Amino acid sequence: MKKITIYLILSLLCNLSNAIDINDVKKKAEAGDAQAQYQFAYALINGEGIEENPKLALEWLSKSVEQDNADAQAMLGNLYLQGKHVAVDYSKAIELLEKAAKKSNTDALMGLAMAYSNGWGVTIDTKKVFEYYSQAAQLGNPSALTLCASAYFTGNGVTKDTKKAIELLTQAMNKGESSAKLFLALLYIGEGETEKDLAKGIQFLEELSELGNSNAMYRLAHIYWFGEGVPADIKKGMQYLFSSAKLGNAEAQNDLGAIYLEGSLFPKDLKKALNLFEKSAEQGNLDAINNLAGLYLKGTGVEKNENKAVSLLEMAASKGYSKSINNLAALYLEGTGVSKDEKKAFSLFEEAAKKGYTDALNNLAHMYLNGRSVERNYDKAYEYYKKSALLGNPVGQYSVGRMHLEYRFNRYNVVDGYVWLELAGESGYKFTEPEKNNLSVLSFKLSFDDRLKASKMKDEIKKEISQTKAKLKNK
Numbered sequence: 001m002k003k004i005t006i007y008l009i010l011s012l013l014c015n016l017s018n019a020i021d022i023n024d025v026k027k028k029a030e031a032g033d034a035q036a037q038y039q040f041a042y043a044l045i046n047g048e049g050i051e052e053n054p055k056l057a058l059e060w061l062s063k064s065v066e067q068d069n070a071d072a073q074a075m076l077g078n079l080y081l082q083g084k085h086v087a088v089d090y091s092k093a094i095e096l097l098e099k100a101a102k103k104s105n106t107d108a109l110m111g112l113a114m115a116y117s118n119g120w121g122v123t124i125d126t127k128k129v130f131e132y133y134s135q136a137a138q139l140g141n142p143s144a145l146t147l148c149a150s151a152y153f154t155g156n157g158v159t160k161d162t163k164k165a166i167e168l169l170t171q172a173m174n175k176g177e178s179s180a181k182l183f184l185a186l187l188y189i190g191e192g193e194t195e196k197d198l199a200k201g202i203q204f205l206e207e208l209s210e211l212g213n214s215n216a217m218y219r220l221a222h223i224y225w226f227g228e229g230v231p232a233d234i235k236k237g238m239q240y241l242f243s244s245a246k247l248g249n250a251e252a253q254n255d256l257g258a259i260y261l262e263g264s265l266f267p268k269d270l271k272k273a274l275n276l277f278e279k280s281a282e283q284g285n286l287d288a289i290n291n292l293a294g295l296y297l298k299g300t301g302v303e304k305n306e307n308k309a310v311s312l313l314e315m316a317a318s319k320g321y322s323k324s325i326n327n328l329a330a331l332y333l334e335g336t337g338v339s340k341d342e343k344k345a346f347s348l349f350e351e352a353a354k355k356g357y358t359d360a361l362n363n364l365a366h367m368y369l370n371g372r373s374v375e376r377n378y379d380k381a382y383e384y385y386k387k388s389a390l391l392g393n394p395v396g397q398y399s400v401g402r403m404h405l406e407y408r409f410n411r412y413n414v415v416d417g418y419v420w421l422e423l424a425g426e427s428g429y430k431f432t433e434p435e436k437n438n439l440s441v442l443s444f445k446l447s448f449d450d451r452l453k454a455s456k457m458k459d460e461i462k463k464e465i466s467q468t469k470a471k472l473k474n475k
Contacts, residue, residue, distance in 0.1 A: 022049035029060060034067035042075065045085070065096070071098035072366040074108035081111055081120060090121025103134070109136040110144060119268030132355075137168070140245035145172035146180040178213055186219065189229065198229040209240070217244035218252045238265070247275065251279035254288040261291075261300075270301030281312075286321040289313075293327065297337070306337030317348075322357035329363065333372070342373035353384070356472045358393035361385070365399065378409050389420065390461075390468040397421075415450050418442050419457050 014201035020044055022057030032340030044057035046472050058079075064072030077096030080089045092139045094115060100108030110390045113132035116125045130151045136144035165319035166187070172180035181204050198246030202223065208216035213227035217240045223230060243251035260269045272293060280288030293312035296305045310331060316324035329348030332341045346367055365384035368377045382403050388396025401420030403409040419438055425431060431439065446454065 020049065024267070029063075032067075033174050034064045034069040034073070035071070037064035037067070038069050038075065041072065044224075045075075045288055051421070058085060068099075068419065070100040070103035070105040070108070073097070074105045074111065078111045083370060090115070094121050101135075104135075104139055106136040106139050106141040106144065109133070109139075110141065112146070112405040113144075126151075128157075130157035138176075142172045142177035142180065142272060144173040144185065145169075145175070146177055149180065149183065178208060178211070180218075181208055182213065182216055185216065189219075189223070209243075212247065214244045214247035214249035214252065217241075217247070218249050221252065221255075248283075248284040250280040250285040250288065253277075253283075254291065257288065257291065261295075270295075274301045286316045286324065289316040290321065290324045290327065293324070295330075310337040320355070322352045322355045322360065323350040325355075326357055326360040326363065329360070333363075342367075346373045353387075356391060358388040358391050358396060361388035361391075362393065362395050362399070365396075378403075382409065382411065389423075390465055391472065392427055392465050393468060394424045394427035397424035397427055398429045414442065414456050415446070415457065418446065419454050422454075422458060422463060 020039055020043070022040075025036050025039045029040040040047070041057040041061035041064065044053045044060065046052065054324040059314070061072050065076055069355070073096045077100060078084075079086050079094045080086070080093035080096065093111070096107045097111045097115070101112055109132045113129045113136070114120070116128040116132065117120055118124070130148065133144045133147045133151065137148050143441075145168050146276075148154075149165040149172065151158050152165035154160070166184070169180045169184050170186075171401065173184060183207070185201045185204035188204065190196045190198070190201075201221070205216045205220050205223075209220055210359050221237045221240035221244060222228065223237070224233045224240065226232065234262065241252050241256055245256045253276045257273045257280065259265055260273040260276065262268070275291075277288045277292045277295070281292050289312050293309040294300070294301050296312065297309035298304065310328070313324045313328040313331070325348050329345045329352065331337050333345035334340065334350065348366070349363045351362045353364055356399050361384045363389070365381045366372075367374055368384065369381040370376065374380075382400065385396045385399040385403065389400045390396075397420050401424060403415045404411050404413045404417035404420065406412070421442075425439075
């Protein structure tokens, strides 16, 4: 099952459903009307019909809270939860949100769900998260319906039920919730354990795209770029990618930046690449942060700055981004931008490898193969190369093959070596001319029985690779 990102932005501030006469609201607020005080505070917070003034808004919000107004309690509670216009105070947040939730306020219920989901002032509790989202959904909140669907889809806090998830997503979509429609679209195009309906999925994505949904545009870009169920159309894919990036989609900005950096489709433009990576990184895109680090490390399009590169890698690594953890390890291994520390490098490679990052698995294998910071151990080297190989990494597959063709590794087996080298080539490994010649000679020397054995073995390994990848995606 592919993990589906739910592109859902929750507004944890209570929303005013209708336009209001700000002067009339102000008069009522000054007269002591609690709901008007909340409405006036909301207008001041968001600059709706009046100049934005968060400080004054908080004063009016507090007056409404003193009168036990649920909307005001929910709004102030969520402000304390987010640390917006006030210092973060989880204790006050939870107290206010619980009071409002008891009055069936959906924004309070959503806020409490977020608190229990992230451990903000409370212990993380997925069952409570689902409970609060369910209550909000029953009260008609479409975002809550989508989040309940997500819980049913993943089995997080509730028994997994894909059918129920789709039912809730459909309800939310019919209420105009774009994130639910996007979720359904991703399911229909095959990103989940449900019956595929590519035509309907693309239809939903195109409808969302017409409404300016940058996430739908980004997914369509990939569909047309790679020809996923439709004839490949790079031009159309690029149009969607440009549109998505222009609307501020961080993933699209990062991908477009990579295209300008490579210069594969149009002339290389390092200035545009840098600008797009920076915009994406500002939104927290970890791959963009990693890419920026690469530019500063090599001085590509910017003045070389190893310290900045290390700082960027550390930022992404602290968020658990495997590629950056691996890259940071490589710097410690060679002493680039940091003091050389092979033990720390090994530890970081292990951290990334545990997440299934194949380059890190290869790097650990290399350290065991050459005895760097650890005692040389060919069995361990083979073990890590094999893990990488079974996740489809061509370098891992090539290395396993080579270890079967050299006597010093005590694994000599011509058929095994040949099969793994063949798989490496199919996975994209770039053989040198001498290596191509050696593989041809090896193939020529195989007997008829060896060829049959190799063919069967290759099919079995491909199945194992598919299963291993699926297991990693389900984690």
